[in-house]
Amino acid sequence: MSLDWLGPGRVPVTLNVNGREVEVTIEPRRTLLSVLREELGLTGTKEGCDEGNCGACTVLVDGRTVYACLVLAVDCSGRCVRTVEGLRRAENLHPVQEAFVDQDAFQCGFCTSGQIVSAVSLLEQNPKPHRGDIERAMAGNLCRCGAYPNIVAAVLEAARLEEAPDAKD
Numbered sequence: 001m002s003l004d005w006l007g008p009g010r011v012p013v014t015l016n017v018n019g020r021e022v023e024v025t026i027e028p029r030r031t032l033l034s035v036l037r038e039e040l041g042l043t044g045t046k047e048g049c050d051e052g053n054c055g056a057c058t059v060l061v062d063g064r065t066v067y068a069c070l071v072l073a074v075d076c077s078g079r080c081v082r083t084v085e086g087l088r089r090a091e092n093l094h095p096v097q098e099a100f101v102d103q104d105a106f107q108c109g110f111c112t113s114g115q116i117v118s119a120v121s122l123l124e125q126n127p128k129p130h131r132g133d134i135e136r137a138m139a140g141n142l143c144r145c146g147a148y149p150n151i152v153a154a155v156l157e158a159a160r161l162e163e164a165p166d167a168k169d
């Protein structure tokens with residue numbers, strides 16, 4: 001079948017993003033990061049280095065953390081993508097988001113959505129992490145502001161909130 005009607009070199013790609021099926025028509029060279037931000041308006045996922053060094057673009061693909069700047073969108077066809085915008089639970093923030101606010105776990109906030117996505121992934125795999133587990137799991141998320149102590153405190157608090165949702169305060 002000819003795809004000329006899509007425009008030169010463009011292909012249709014269907015993604016499931018935050019529980020919603022979306023179809024985009026893109027050049028195959030486009031990264032997942034650029035499609036999320038520029039085609040779908042999901043700008044919570046940040047572009048830092050754009051070359052796999054900083055973790056600002058971290059999202060979940062089929063439940064695993066990936067750097068969205070290193071993944072082609074076409075390779076995510078038919079797969080489930082979760083971004084920071086998809087973490088809310090009904091009207092409430094995700095416990096990790098709440099804990100980041102409570103613990104002042106950010107300064108400029110540029111790294112924060114990537115940090116939160118990595119923390120959510122960690123807690124889904126290991127609901128009771130120790131400090132060392134958190135430091136290891138989040139080593140790929142850099143924070144130029146040096147908010148690391150507060151970030152670790154936030155992840156520990158989120159684990160407590162997940163274990164006992166009424167334990168806050």
Ligand code: FES
Binds near residue numbers: 049057069
């Ligand atoms: S923007 Fe993807 S790792 Fe830095």
Ligand code: FES
Binds near residue numbers: 109110112145
């Ligand atoms: S809060 Fe500024 S880079 Fe992390």
